Amino acid sequence: xxxxxxxxxxxxxxxxxxxxxxxxxxxxxxxxxxxxxxxxxxxxxxxxxxxxxxxxxxxxxxxxxxxxxxxxxxxxxxxxxxxxxxxxxxxxxxxxxxxxxxxxxxxxxxxxxxxxxxxxxxxxxxxxxxxxxxxxxxxxxxxxxxxxxxxxxxxxxxxxxxxxxxxxxxxxxxxxxxxxxxxxxxxxxxxxxxxxxxxxxxxxxxxxxxxxxxxxxxxxxxxxxxxxxxxxxxxxxxxxxxxxxxxxxxxxxxxxxxxxxxxxxxxxxxxxxxxxxxxxxxxxxxxxxxxxxxxxxxxxxxxxxxxxxxxxxxxxxxxxxxxxxxxxxxxxxxxxxxxxxxxxxxxx
Numbered sequence: 001x002x003x004x005x006x007x008x009x010x011x012x013x014x015x016x017x018x019x020x021x022x023x024x025x026x027x028x029x030x031x032x033x034x035x036x037x038x039x040x041x042x043x044x045x046x047x048x049x050x051x052x053x054x055x056x057x058x059x060x061x062x063x064x065x066x067x068x069x070x071x072x073x074x075x076x077x078x079x080x081x082x083x084x085x086x087x088x089x090x091x092x093x094x095x096x097x098x099x100x101x102x103x104x105x106x107x108x109x110x111x112x113x114x115x116x117x118x119x120x121x122x123x124x125x126x127x128x129x130x131x132x133x134x135x136x137x138x139x140x141x142x143x144x145x146x147x148x149x150x151x152x153x154x155x156x157x158x159x160x161x162x163x164x165x166x167x168x169x170x171x172x173x174x175x176x177x178x179x180x181x182x183x184x185x186x187x188x189x190x191x192x193x194x195x196x197x198x199x200x201x202x203x204x205x206x207x208x209x210x211x212x213x214x215x216x217x218x219x220x221x222x223x224x225x226x227x228x229x230x231x232x233x234x235x236x237x238x239x240x241x242x243x244x245x246x247x248x249x250x251x252x253x254x255x256x257x258x259x260x261x262x263x264x265x266x267x268x269x270x271x272x273x274x275x276x277x278x279x280x281x282x283x284x285x286x287x288x289x290x291x292x293x294x295x296x297x298x299x300x301x302x303x304x305x306x307x308x309x310x311x312x313x314x315x316x317x318x319x320x321x322x323x324x325x326x327x328x329x330x331x332x333x334x335x336x337x338x339x340x341x342x343x344x345x346x347x348x
Contacts, residue, residue, distance in 0.1 A: 060089055062116045101120065105118075165181060166205065168209055170213050180265075191229040233270060235268065240261060291318065295337075296337035
């Protein structure tokens with residue numbers, strides 16, 4: 001999910017369209033996370049909170065496009081079936097977001113159905129069969145990303161750009177939730193984890209609270225969780241709050257007695273994604289960008305082992321990369337590509 005907004009920007013170049021969306025689902029088509037480029041918030045809330053409106057034999061939503069068996073993988077809505085434009089799916093979701101035509105591709109990972117990728121256009125320019133062939137190639141790349149994704153691994157090196165705090169009592173009441181925290185909680189919710197009652201904290205926050213308040217029940221569990229969201233990852237970590245100046249030996253005991261727990265939320269951009277964003281703005285060929293990406297991670301040796309190109313081709317690519325970034329050595333290039341974003345900080 002972290003790479004989705006950047007991947008969508010590339011898809012716009014390959015297949016012209018108004019907006020993209022991705023739905024991550026269970027094998028039966030039940031969504032557990034989604035990201036839509038331009039759908040209004042009220043439309044997203046309808047999709048999340050009123051799923052019964054979009055199920056049934058007359059509807060052609062993600063539940064059916066992913067879960068139905070013996071259906072084609074690409075372009076089920078390339079030629080909309082009779083009655084599609086009379087459905088709740090069309091009127092409450094597609095049309096309400098300003099769109100009309102849909103090009104869809106089902107995502108499958110290791111024989112398991114995993115989601116749906118959709119492209120949208122306004123009235124007047126329907127998608128064509130040739131674009132469905134492009135969609136099949138795009139779907140294959142997304143399937144590869146899903147197969148190899150890991151939010152925890154993505155944060156092994158990351159740039160943190162947003163932070164927020166929630167203050168919670170052991171009974172689950174939250175006397176303080178900042179506006180920034182609510183924004184981050186909404187991003188986590190859209191990416192998958194349930195939040196059935198917005199008057200209460202999300203279940204994952206209550207789980208962190210339970211872990212820290214009853215540590216004897218969870219001897220090998222840290223009060224922390226990581227979620228992949230569009231554009232990065234969010235970590236949530238619970239800790240007891242205590243007064244400044246408490247002695248180290250008594251800090252934990254006094255914190256527990258205070259009855260307040262802080263849940264610290266941090267939004268991070270995984271370093272590989274930050275590097276890729278820098279490369280997209282450079283005047284380089286796809287092969288030269290790949291060389292630069294691997295050099296940012298481990299120098300020429302990493303590019304050589306991961307790309308399987310000849311030494312002569314590698315040398316030409318390195319020369320072009322150095323010229324694009326004004327560098328004269330591997331070390332200088334790695335510093336340039338891995339530098340923290342302006343205004344961001346790295347965790348100590």
